[in-house]
Amino acid sequence: MSKKYKIQNSPFVVPTTDGKIIKEHFGNATDGNSEISIAHMVAPPGWSEPFQTPEFDEYTFIIKGKKQFIIEGETLVLEAGQSIKVEKNTRLQYSNPFSEACEYIAICLPAFSIDAVNREAE
Template sequence: MPQLIPQPNRIEAAGNKPKLIDEYIGRVSTQTAAVSIAHMRSPGGWIEPGQKPDFDEFTVILKGMLRVEYEGGQMDVQAGQAVIARAGESVRYSTPSQEGAEYISVCLPAFSPETVNRDSET
């Protein structure tokens, strides 16, 4: 029988400002280790520590713009676009524009604090 997910679980976010992460499928919401799917809403001026995760992250921007910094550069991903960050790549996400961003993030395998490998905050 298919499993209904009646509502997401709110997950605490890393970064300098409050960011909303609503996990629909993943380790917290459904005890699913294979994949996580979350709806993210980041305010303008939000930035998180860099990371070198052990999972692939697929991100679809619904509104606003998400900046992705990586070794050797950065890219601005606009509403209607998507970006893939592969496992083992160093990346840092931010929403520098005033409007912030709203996006869907899919991680394979599922996101976990132990496998995100965040840079130390200094």
């Protein structure tokens, strides 16, 4: 009989060039799951991504530090203990312009994929 659960002890570490640590626990890269992705991330001080318009809903829960969101022109800052849902097809930018690293969990429905994130050229 197969197990009805899976403990993830070896998440996929996404290669990055910007100092951000991305550990996908479940999702396309880790177990081929295209329905949902769950990743543990650490964004270093001064980190930012280009604007994007993802084809998935994204939930973010801040564990430590602060993270800046520019959502359709509105700037928001979330701190530890706060969470947000950003609906798919919303233009946004994520960044950490602060002096300490930001640790957070990101959940994407359907799962994150580089083809569905629609990042703009910098």
